[in-house]
Amino acid sequence: MAPTQKEQHWMYRNMVTSRRFEETIAKIYFEGKSPAFNMANGPIPGEMHLSDGQEPVAVGVCAHLTPEDVVTATHRPHHQAIAKGVDLDKMAAEIFGKTTGLSGGRGGHMHLFDADVNFACSGIIAQGMGPAVGAALSRKMQGKPGVAVAFVGEGAVNQGGWHEAMNLAAVWNLPFVCVIEDNAWGISVAKSAATAVPTNDVRAAAYGIPGTRVEGNDPFAIYEAAGKAIERARNGEGPSLIEVDTYRLAGHFMGDAEGYRPEGEKDGLSAKDPIPAMRARLLKDGAASEEELATIEAEAEARVEAAIKFARESADPAPEDALTAVFAA
């Protein structure tokens, strides 16, 4: 199962959009925070978790999804949100805490909800598992089409809630796929110090479902593995587990000095950057011309610029808005 040329362009476009978005956010994040780094200052306060390097996972999976399908994402949600089609203007505005944001500034960077494309995320590790399994159950009970995908980090797979949700999905044979983004670190704790098995795909055996591991952070290989799992789910054959070998090019959060990384661990990492690799591959395969790629890149950049401009120019919420939307209207 290989992506069509159109899908390849879509994948590249979303990877580039995500990367430009993250780069822009990273730059703006430090506005007002230097010389002395103070997280509370600047136009984007609070913690910021960027996903540079992990874009192939989001596009490889979401290429198979429609807005009807459900995605629950993590505390590192931007690449997943962009690939799922979350409104970029509203998402940027949310990250800036503006009234035009997805929740009018109530949720923020770790709590992006876009009901139009069935996207949600959470700052609590593995917390997306239950809701994704629940959405899959709901689809099955209502006879509605669609699958639910939960993205988690490899650190999340040690949460009790992860195991409980996997078992539930399996025992009820639900249209559910768990995608693990293995970037080898849970903040400062290496996967090898936190996880009893070298790779998490084998954990699928505990639930009697298929488990696959994709090496090399390769968007095409991820596309293929995700395609099989999602097709299985759509055909009523039950859940699957996919683990993807990926990496984060930056720290766990903005401001992370990464003192815990063994010396040299990041050497050569930027040479493995998946975006230039994808670009070179599209050219080599003749799937896109230099001009086409340049157009995609320019459009992605313009899209991001427009979203950031929209966010910057949007109004702050009224302070008293804090007291609204606690209960359903």
Place this chain on the structure above:
Amino acid sequence: MTKSNERKLTIARAMAEATAQEMRIDPTVFVMGEDIGALGGVYGNTRGLLDEFGAERIRDTPISETAFIGAAVGAAQDGMRPVVELMFVDFFGVCFDAIYNLMAKNIYFSGGNLKVPMVLMTSTGGGYSDGGQHSQCLYGTFAHLPGMKVVAPSNAYDAKGLMTAAMRDDSPVVYMYHKGLQGMGWLGTEAGATVHVPEEPYTLEIGKAKVVREGKDVSIVSVGMGVHNALKAAKALEAQGVSAEVVDLVSLVPLDRETIRASVAKTGRLIVVDEDYMSYGLSGEIIASVTEHNISVLKAAPKRVAFPDVPIPYARVMEQFCLPNPDKIVAAWNDMKAA
């Protein structure tokens, strides 16, 4: 006082120092939690410990709070004195069973035949737009459930004494430290929390409140960050000729009702400041402690300055609107006077 005893420490360093000193004399003390090793804790409270004590006693855990907090209960009952960290108090949801059904109840279930000598450290508070899952205080949630002592220091002196006391206590102690008081520059820390800390070990009595500022017109009762807001408000009130007394609860469980009552008996007026949610929480408990004892000491209806009953919003303008601050305390006084 020797020169070295005049050094100032942040709360983070005071907590780490207390832990190191206790670990040196008591081999049963060990620390576990997420990122408490090489990183030294997200809020700095275990910094330097890995180098001195090694990975056996300074134990990074998987992201498995139910397992490692439950394991701490088991280890505590088996002769160890674990110190465990729940990185943000907000994460209690994934592991509360281990906390309130095990840690808090096993002494009782054993008829007092078991000891559960463990410390659960956890960070509280917001004010830097970290969103509703990373900014709560939840003092009331933890203090409400019987069987665990709950402490919350407002400065480094108290932090060290409470930490040592907590590690020596045979009952479980929840140690709630406020992010904005830790002395981590990147959180825009409150300078008043960094104070002189003696080098030698000492303990603070758990369950004893402190009158941190004497006054005669109104008692402002608070804990943690609220104490600093109360002190700033007291200063502002002083400029208006109002003499405010500030009570730092230091411990939420046991709650030093005597000190609160004595203060209100003296001033006749009470304002409670709580960064936790308003309803069903600390502020109601403190007011009840006074009114159910002797309502006649009050010259005015008590006031509370607390976080409104909404999830903590992300956007700065909304979060700041909700958080207690000195101006709101002064406004509470003005309302009280006008009433």
